[in-house]
Amino acid sequence: MAALDTGTEDLLADLDEGVLTLTLNRPQARNAMSDAMNQALGRQLAAAELDPAVKCVVLTGAGQGFCAGGDVKGMNERNAGPGGGPSIDEAIHRQRVNQRDTAGRLFKMPKPTLAALPGAAAGAGFSLALACDLRIMARTAFLTTAFAKVGLAGDYGGTYFLTQLVGSAKARELYFLSERVSAEEALRLGLANWVCEPEELAAKTRELALRLAAGPAICFRYMKENLNRAMAGEVDDCLDLEVTHHVHSARTEDHREAAQAFVEKRAPAFQGR
Numbered sequence: 001m002a003a004l005d006t007g008t009e010d011l012l013a014d015l016d017e018g019v020l021t022l023t024l025n026r027p028q029a030r031n032a033m034s035d036a037m038n039q040a041l042g043r044q045l046a047a048a049e050l051d052p053a054v055k056c057v058v059l060t061g062a063g064q065g066f067c068a069g070g071d072v073k074g075m076n077e078r079n080a081g082p083g084g085g086p087s088i089d090e091a092i093h094r095q096r097v098n099q100r101d102t103a104g105r106l107f108k109m110p111k112p113t114l115a116a117l118p119g120a121a122a123g124a125g126f127s128l129a130l131a132c133d134l135r136i137m138a139r140t141a142f143l144t145t146a147f148a149k150v151g152l153a154g155d156y157g158g159t160y161f162l163t164q165l166v167g168s169a170k171a172r173e174l175y176f177l178s179e180r181v182s183a184e185e186a187l188r189l190g191l192a193n194w195v196c197e198p199e200e201l202a203a204k205t206r207e208l209a210l211r212l213a214a215g216p217a218i219c220f221r222y223m224k225e226n227l228n229r230a231m232a233g234e235v236d237d238c239l240d241l242e243v244t245h246h247v248h249s250a251r252t253e254d255h256r257e258a259a260q261a262f263v264e265k266r267a268p269a270f271q272g273r
Contacts, residue, residue, distance in 0.1 A: 006044055010037035012062070013044050018055035018213030019206070020048050024125075027063030032071040033124060042101030049109040055213035055272070058205060059106065059132060060116040061125075069123020069146060070155075095155065103131040103157040108228065110221035112212040116205040117183075118198065122146040127158035130165065133224065135191065136205055138198040143181040143191060145174050164231055165190055216254040217272035222246075 004013040012023040022044055024031040048054040061067050086094065106113045106128065115121075115132040123146040129135055145162075147154040154175060162171040166189050174181065186192040196204045212220075222245035230238045249255055253273040261268035 004044070006040040008034075008036040008040045010034050011040040011044065015053065017210060018053065019058060019209040020044075020051075020054045020056070021058045021060065021209075023060050023062050024067050025062045027061075027065070029071060030065040030068035030120065030122075031061040031063070031125070032068040034071060038098050038102060042098055042105070045102065045105040045109065049105065049111070052272070054111065055215075055217055056111060056209050057106070057109070057113045058116055058209050059113065059128065060205070061118060063118070065119035066115070066117040066121040066141065067125025067128060068120065069125045069127075070152075099156050103128055103161075106131040107133075107157070107161070110224055111217070112215075112220055112224070114205065114209055114212065116201060117141040117143075117192075118201055120144070123150075123152075123154075124156040124158070127154070127156035127161065130161035130191070131157055134193045134208070135186075136194040136196065136201065136208065137183040137186060137192045138201045139183050139195055140198050141183050143186055145178050148176060148178045162191075214270060216249075216252070216258070216270045218252050218254060219249045222249055 001014050001016040004015060006013050010024070010026055012021075012025045014021050022041065024033075024037060024041075026032055026034060026037065045057070048057055085091075112134070113132040115129040115135045117129060117135065117137040119138065119141050120143075121129045121141070122144045126143050126145055129143070145154065145158060147158075159171065159175065162174065166174075170189070173179075181189070181191065183192060183195045187195050194204065194208070226238070226242055226245060229241055233241075254268070254270045257270065258268040
């Protein structure tokens with residue numbers, strides 16, 4: 001396992017057997033976002049997208065929580081302090097860039113992304129979890145939009161991701177009322193893919209991440225683009241894109257290896273070529 005320098009203690013990173021694990025690391029604040037954390041997360045995801053050694057990204061939180069979202073205590077201190085700082089237009093642009101670098105890249109990068117939730121994912125933390133391709137939750141974890149309770153409209157793509165996953169009516173309910181969604185309810189709604197006991201979360205996450213890291217990387221890249229385009233694309237565009245990607249993947253060494261392994265009744269050894 002190789003620990004990576006993120007430039008801040010608020011985000012930990014390590015790379016092991018193709019799995020990049022990014023750990024939100026402010027357990028004393030339930031891993032609430034800091035500017036240092038957000039900027040480091042954007043840098044690490046940008047590097048991971050282009051690094052051939054990274055086959056899968058796991059996003060998790062230190063301690064008993066995943067991410068409480070924005071640091072409300074910090075917001076209150078800023079509100080009570082003297083004026084100054086960036087203009088509203090500068091603040092909007094800065095956050096737009098960071099949202100695309102974090103939630104946007106988790107969703108769009110051509111590699112599988114997995115959120116592992118040891119505890120609560122609230123507000124923007126909920127949004128980051130939804131931005132990942134897959135989610136595994138400890139049975140004691142829960143989800144909540146939380147924004148209405150602090151007088152905020154919501155950010156980091158949560159309205160888009162949640163609407164896509166559960167439909168408009170349920171997404172509106174969860175945003176307007178900000179009720180907690182248990183792990184079991186999240187599984188029923190399709191917000192979680194797996195639920196396990198808290199003490200099993202690390203092992204189960206690693207098992208899933210290693211399976212993804214050992215998979216056909218080129219095929220996964222095409223699959224993810226197909227699936228993302230299907231969320232808003234016209235049917236003919238999706239059909240045409242599938243054909244292009246399917247034929248391209250049929251020319252890869254991974255496909256030839258898988259076909260040979262099938263005939264030889266063994267597991268394929270994918271190389272991402």
